[in-house]
Amino acid sequence: xxxxxxxxxxxxxxxxxxxxxxxxxxxxxxxxxxxxxxxxxxxxxxxxxxxxxxxxxxxxxxxxxxxxxxxxxxxxxxxxxxxxxxxxxxxxxxxxxxxxxxxxxxxxxxxxxxxxxxxxxxxxxxxxxxxxxxxxxxxxxxxxxxxxxxxxxxxxxxxxxxxxxxxxxxxxxxxxxxxxxxxxxxxxxxxxxxxxxxxxxxxxxxxxxxxxxxxxxxxxxxxxxxxxxxxxxxxxxxxxxxxxxxxxxxxxxxxxxxxxxxxxxxxxxxxxxxxxxxxxxxxxxxxxxxxxxxxxxxxxxxxxxxxxxxxxxxxxxxxxxxxxxxxxxxxxxxxxxxxxxxxxxxxxxxxxxxxxxxxxxxxxxxxxxxxxxxxxxxxxxxxxxxxxxxxxxxxxxxxxxxxxxxxxxxxxxxxxxxxxxxxxxxxxxxxxxxxxxxxxxxxxxxxxxxxxxxxxxxxxxxxxxxxxxxxxxxxxxxxxxxxxxxxxxxxxxxxxxxxxxxxxxxxxxxxxxxxxxxxxxxxxxxxxxxxxxxxxxxxxxxxxxxxxxxxxxxxxxxxxxxxxxxxxxxxxxxxxxxxxxxxxxxxxxxxxxxxxxxxxxxxxxxxxxxxxxxxxxxxxxxxxxxxxxxxxxxxxxxxxxxxxxxxxxxxxxxxxxxx
Amino acid sequence: xxxxxxxxxxxxxxxxxxxxxxxxxxxxxxxxxxxxxxxxxxxxxxxxxxxxxxxxxxxxxxxxxxxxxxxxxxxxxxxxxxxxxxxxxxxxxxxxxxxxxxxxxxxxxxxxxxxxxxxxxxxxxxxxxxxxxxxxxxxxxxxxxxxxxxxxxxxxxxxxxxxxxxxxxxxxxxxxxxxxxxxxxxxxxxxxxxxxxxxxxxxxxxxxxxxxxxxxxxxxxxxxxxxxxxxxxxxxxxxxxxx
Ligand code: B12
Ligand code: SF4
Numbered sequence: 001x002x003x004x005x006x007x008x009x010x011x012x013x014x015x016x017x018x019x020x021x022x023x024x025x026x027x028x029x030x031x032x033x034x035x036x037x038x039x040x041x042x043x044x045x046x047x048x049x050x051x052x053x054x055x056x057x058x059x060x061x062x063x064x065x066x067x068x069x070x071x072x073x074x075x076x077x078x079x080x081x082x083x084x085x086x087x088x089x090x091x092x093x094x095x096x097x098x099x100x101x102x103x104x105x106x107x108x109x110x111x112x113x114x115x116x117x118x119x120x121x122x123x124x125x126x127x128x129x130x131x132x133x134x135x136x137x138x139x140x141x142x143x144x145x146x147x148x149x150x151x152x153x154x155x156x157x158x159x160x161x162x163x164x165x166x167x168x169x170x171x172x173x174x175x176x177x178x179x180x181x182x183x184x185x186x187x188x189x190x191x192x193x194x195x196x197x198x199x200x201x202x203x204x205x206x207x208x209x210x211x212x213x214x215x216x217x218x219x220x221x222x223x224x225x226x227x228x229x230x231x232x233x234x235x236x237x238x239x240x241x242x243x244x245x246x247x248x249x250x251x252x253x254x255x256x257x258x259x260x261x262x263x264x265x266x267x268x269x270x271x272x273x274x275x276x277x278x279x280x281x282x283x284x285x286x287x288x289x290x291x292x293x294x295x296x297x298x299x300x301x302x303x304x305x306x307x308x309x310x311x312x313x314x315x316x317x318x319x320x321x322x323x324x325x326x327x328x329x330x331x332x333x334x335x336x337x338x339x340x341x342x343x344x345x346x347x348x349x350x351x352x353x354x355x356x357x358x359x360x361x362x363x364x365x366x367x368x369x370x371x372x373x374x375x376x377x378x379x380x381x382x383x384x385x386x387x388x389x390x391x392x393x394x395x396x397x398x399x400x401x402x403x404x405x406x407x408x409x410x411x412x413x414x415x416x417x418x419x420x421x422x423x424x425x426x427x428x429x430x431x432x433x434x435x436x437x438x439x440x441x442x443x444x445x446x447x448x449x450x451x452x453x454x455x456x457x458x459x460x461x462x463x464x465x466x467x468x469x470x471x472x473x474x475x476x477x478x479x480x481x482x483x484x485x486x487x488x489x490x491x492x493x494x495x496x497x498x499x500x501x502x503x504x505x506x507x508x509x510x511x512x513x514x515x516x517x518x519x520x521x522x523x524x525x526x527x528x529x530x531x532x533x534x535x536x537x538x539x540x541x542x543x544x545x546x547x548x549x550x551x552x553x554x555x556x557x558x559x560x561x562x563x564x565x566x567x568x569x570x571x572x573x574x575x576x577x578x579x580x581x582x583x584x585x586x587x588x589x590x591x592x593x594x595x596x597x598x599x600x601x602x603x604x605x606x607x608x609x610x611x612x613x614x615x616x617x618x619x620x621x622x623x624x625x626x627x628x629x630x631x632x633x634x635x636x637x638x639x640x641x642x643x644x645x646x647x648x649x650x651x652x653x654x655x656x657x658x659x
Numbered sequence: 660x661x662x663x664x665x666x667x668x669x670x671x672x673x674x675x676x677x678x679x680x681x682x683x684x685x686x687x688x689x690x691x692x693x694x695x696x697x698x699x700x701x702x703x704x705x706x707x708x709x710x711x712x713x714x715x716x717x718x719x720x721x722x723x724x725x726x727x728x729x730x731x732x733x734x735x736x737x738x739x740x741x742x743x744x745x746x747x748x749x750x751x752x753x754x755x756x757x758x759x760x761x762x763x764x765x766x767x768x769x770x771x772x773x774x775x776x777x778x779x780x781x782x783x784x785x786x787x788x789x790x791x792x793x794x795x796x797x798x799x800x801x802x803x804x805x806x807x808x809x810x811x812x813x814x815x816x817x818x819x820x821x822x823x824x825x826x827x828x829x830x831x832x833x834x835x836x837x838x839x840x841x842x843x844x845x846x847x848x849x850x851x852x853x854x855x856x857x858x859x860x861x862x863x864x865x866x867x868x869x870x871x872x873x874x875x876x877x878x879x880x881x882x883x884x885x886x887x888x889x890x891x892x893x894x895x896x897x898x899x900x901x902x
Contacts, residue, residue, distance in 0.1 A: 012876050021692070024688065026762055267695040267699055267762065319703060375667065376718075653710055654708075656710075657749070658749050
């Protein structure tokens with residue numbers, strides 16, 4: 001029978017795999033609903049809509065993911081729907097599942113993925129694509145959408161990678177672009193209605209209805225034509241009723257969506273041992289390399305009181321000892337000062353840590369960090385100047401001067417912080433060796449200044465640097481990526497420059513990601529439908545967990561690209577290290593992020609000219625296109641409300657005390 | 660500028676009461692490790708509002724000590740730990756509140772005021788139940804009898820410091836085979852706690868070494884009890900019972 005648990009068959013295998021706890025589920029706040037919660041129609045129609053949500057990476061990475069947690073809760077709150085979670089199984093478990101003929105399963109009800117109506121995958125990075133193929137294959141779902149029948153779930157992708165779904169167009173039935181909260185409910189409505197009517201027209205019909213909304217991309221309904229030189233000629237609807245462009249979804253009022261209300265508390269250790277409250281979405285700082293900033297516009301703040309309530313409810317539901325105030329640039333919330341102080345006051349003496357992924361380089365950020373660690377340890381602070389020289393920072397629109405940076409870190413060391421981490425990128429457009437070598441000078445000045453203000457030498461600074469990858473829907477979408485050898489050569493020069501000066505040697509740590517994985521990520525980020533064959537070939541050759549250096553193989557990808565792209569006239573370099581021209585049709589042009597392509601092009605020209613652009617929260621709109629196109633507006637405070645003092649945490653104590 | 664920060668404010672309130680707690684690790688949660696349990700417990704304590712005592716310093720830790728946890732993969736009805744609290748609490752209410760806050764499958768069995776002496780000293784032996792699906796009860800009985808007839812059976816296991824060899828027969832005080840209600844061959848045994856601890860899988864390797872016994876899949880092990888060993892009555896007594 002459909003929806004049956006396979007746990008008893010799985011149990012003997014759990015003895016034989018590493019970290020079996022990741023497969024058993026049962027996390028605090030997890031949900032298993034009755035398979036038929038939605039009941040049946042008069043003709044016996046199945047009225048329940050069932051989603052299997054997968055984060056296609058290891059459990060320890062996927063389980064803290066906010067996106068999946070939110071959709072899981074939103075869907076499960078609906079009386080006629082259910083959602084369960086699945087994660088990528090490690091190769092040891094994959095081998096055992098195959099040996100015993102068992103399918104990819106959910107960790108909640110241990111139900112086969114193939115029994116669900118929708119298989120929704122969340123991609124925050126493209127490196128999860130091969131893991132999707134493993135899951136499909138284990139689930140008994142044909143890899144190619146074209147081979148699926150009415151018996152198979154509809155495979156839907158979401159998350160940031162769906163802003164260019166073309167490389168996986170063959171494998172997915174649909175992509176939902178942008179915020180998922182309202183979109184998954186709208187899709188559920190359509191599927192529910194179609195099921196209630198006895199699934200008229202089968203799979204094709206439900207996909208048509210989804211596509212007709214304009215907010216769901218069904219690759220099969222679009223044809224791609226190529227020019228003789230390999231560039232795309234055009235992408236056009238293959239049938240009537242299908243829109244030319246697919247809109248992204250935007251949740252405007254975050255206070256109306258206070259999810260996750262009950263964050264999952266895994267038993268196993270995960271990469272993120274805290275709960276998070278998203279304090280706003282979007283970012284308009286306009287860093288030109290940042291896809292996340294570009295595709296999540298406009299800025300929508302959660303109110304200070306909304307944040308306070310989510311922190312309180314979340315802590316009561318989980319007992320986590322740390323709360324992260326999450327966003328793309330948390331110090332930019334219009335009321336962040338009040339939020340930090342209000343929460344620090346409220347949780348004083350409760351051993352509750354507060355943290356803020358701090359990247360903005362200014363003194364205000366240090367004040368905030370000090371406030372949040374009032375009575376806690378000050379170990380490390382992270383800043384992301386991204387570019388080493390003033391010149392390159394103008395190119396990428398990271399508006400911070402070297403003086404700002406030095407002043408900021410001085411304030412940090414002065415306040416008792418011991419360790420400062422600095423994030424940089426290598427291979428940015430127009431970059432030369434000098435731009436990157438300037439990082440060594442910056443790091444030395446940081447240590448020099450730090451030693452002075454701290455009055456001792458026990459301080460450190462870590463330089464962390466990785467290769468820049470041009471991303472769709474950014475002004476750098478036309479840029480050439482730096483080749484792997486050139487990237488590595490530049491990184492080695494920087495390493496040598498840092499190590500050369502013995503006075504600083506031990507105080508400056510150097511961490512870098514070499515150039516090869518970046519090329520594969522670049523291929524997948526800006527790829528088109530022809531890249532699908534490469535992904536499939538890599539997977540057939542054993543490619544799994546490409547985000548993990550111990551599993552990733554550059555040579556396997558290059559060999560697969562050789563065969564997969566044969567006869568197309570294009571190759572890996574064409575996708576990665578080639579600069580595009582304005583007139584070129586880009587594979588993701590039909591996915592509408594709201595950004596005006598002409599504005600992006602102008603911003604690209606400005607970048608090359610080293611011209612900066614302001615943030616539209618504080619200066620007039622600079623016409624990026626999002627607000628008029630999407631009918632949205634920036635949603636920011638200040639609300640001038642305050643956090644009320646409140647009896648928090650552990651109010652159950654009264655019932656335990658001995659009278 | 661002061662470089663060396665120390666936490667300002669008063670030192671943490673002192674502990675006024677120590678509680679000993681027995682919990683069970685059941686069903687699929689038997690795959691959680693003692694560390695996993697530790698994290699779940701700390702969160703449950705915070706959720707339920709138990710007035711925990713904390714260590715001093717920038718990184719205060721709740722005062723919890725664990726004793727003799729069963730290996731990951733084994734179920735248990737009898738795991739133990741101690742906590743210290745800063746206000747006098749009623750142990751039964753703590754049990755109810757903690758149970759509420761822990762995930763199903765990690766269940767509080769009892770909470771009592773700690774008696775003098777170390778908890779570890781009271782955990783002298785364990786009673787284990789091993790279930791052998793797919794094994795003929797008679798085969799198990801023969802194998803166990805063969806094993807018990809030996810005086811010493813050396814086994815080896817990998818420890819952090821390398822391979823160790825030790826006797827897995829001596830600490831086995833009793834071993835009785837039988838059939839469960841659903842017809843599965845079972846072994847109930849009492850194993851004294853020695854160093855290194857002899858675990859059910861060690862006993863199994865020892866049985867295999869002493870006889871030609873080879874079950875088709877590894878048995879499911881459950882610790883039924885842990886406590887004070889009496890050689891006269893050959894029993895394991897409740898370590899939380901009042902003296
Ligand atoms: C916390 C965090 C982490 C954590 C936790 C990751 C995790 N498991 O969730 C850690 C530290 C582990 C991490 C690691 C990495 N991260 Co990170 N991370 C973030 C951060 C700060 C928050 C993510 C988040 O929770 N967002 C909020 C949720 C609600 O948004 P969401 O996940 O996008 O989900 C919504 C929609 O996308 C959609 N949706 C999502 N899934 C699905 C599925 C379906 C079916 C549908 C319909 C819709 C849908 O609905 C959701 C609700 O609206 C973001 C920055 C940010 N503020 O977004 C960066 C970010 C996502 N990370 C990023 C990167 C690059 C990485 C790494 C690759 C870094 C590295 N080089 O190692 C790794 C990859 C790890 C991995 N394999 O996934 C980038 C992504 C790049 C991009 N798109 O341009 C971001 C945007 C940061 C940035 N500014 O560059 N990260
Ligand atoms: S349209 Fe204007 S206001 Fe809206 S995000 Fe773009 S620049 Fe900012």
